Amino acid sequence: MTKLIVFNKPYHVLSQFSPEGDKTTLAKYIDEPEVYPAGRLDYDSEGLLLLTDDGVLQHRISHPQGKMVKTYLVQVEGIVKKNAIQRLLKGVKIQDYMASALAIRPLAGKPGYLWKRVPPIRQRKKSPTCWLEVDLNQGKNRQVKRMLAAVGHPVLRLVRIQVGSWTLNDIKPGEYKILDAKKIKKNSL
Ligand code: URA
Numbered sequence: 001m002t003k004l005i006v007f008n009k010p011y012h013v014l015s016q017f018s019p020e021g022d023k024t025t026l027a028k029y030i031d032e033p034e035v036y037p038a039g040r041l042d043y044d045s046e047g048l049l050l051l052t053d054d055g056v057l058q059h060r061i062s063h064p065q066g067k068m069v070k071t072y073l074v075q076v077e078g079i080v081k082k083n084a085i086q087r088l089l090k091g092v093k094i095q096d097y098m099a100s101a102l103a104i105r106p107l108a109g110k111p112g113y114l115w116k117r118v119p120p121i122r123q124r125k126k127s128p129t130c131w132l133e134v135d136l137n138q139g140k141n142r143q144v145k146r147m148l149a150a151v152g153h154p155v156l157r158l159v160r161i162q163v164g165s166w167t168l169n170d171i172k173p174g175e176y177k178i179l180d181a182k183k184i185k186k187n188s189l
Helices: 055-062 082-090 143-150 181-188
Strands: 004-009 036-038 046-052 070-077 092-094 097-099 103-107 129-136 155-163 176-179
Touching: 036 055, 046 055, 070 143, 082 092, 082 103, 092 143, 097 143, 129 143, 143 155
Parallel strands: 046 155
Antiparallel strands: 004 046, 004 176, 036 046, 070 129, 070 155, 092 097, 103 129
């Protein structure tokens, strides 16, 4: 039976089981046989990472052609103005491709439900930051960070909160839930 794990990846954890230097890996948190990440999050990104033992489902979730929508909470340096948002929606050139966001929602501040990062972000005193919710369906490497850097707003914190219709709900950093086969079918169609 297909197994799907919804994991809340903490900051400074690699999206892999195999060791790499002295970095913490998924092996510290997930003790399930034969599951592999469907997509990845950067070492310093947090939030929703799906893992499965089903190759077809893994491909459907992680392959860019699947166009699965992923939603990120992003804290950036500076205050993002309307014209920067327009540029991100229209598309910015990153290396050899055009990257665009499906939607960007400026937030009034850090969402109340979001946990504190340990350690906290490094922030210069007095320099303002702001929070955005960003929807993407492209999934290139480090895409959110590269897009925001391209419009002059380096990313300070990045948390994935949704992939397709899977969300973190109340799963805390370092914890996971295993979904049953019925739910997987419903969500992945
Ligand atoms: N975009 C990024 O820049 N980093 C991630 O970890 C995920 C999306």
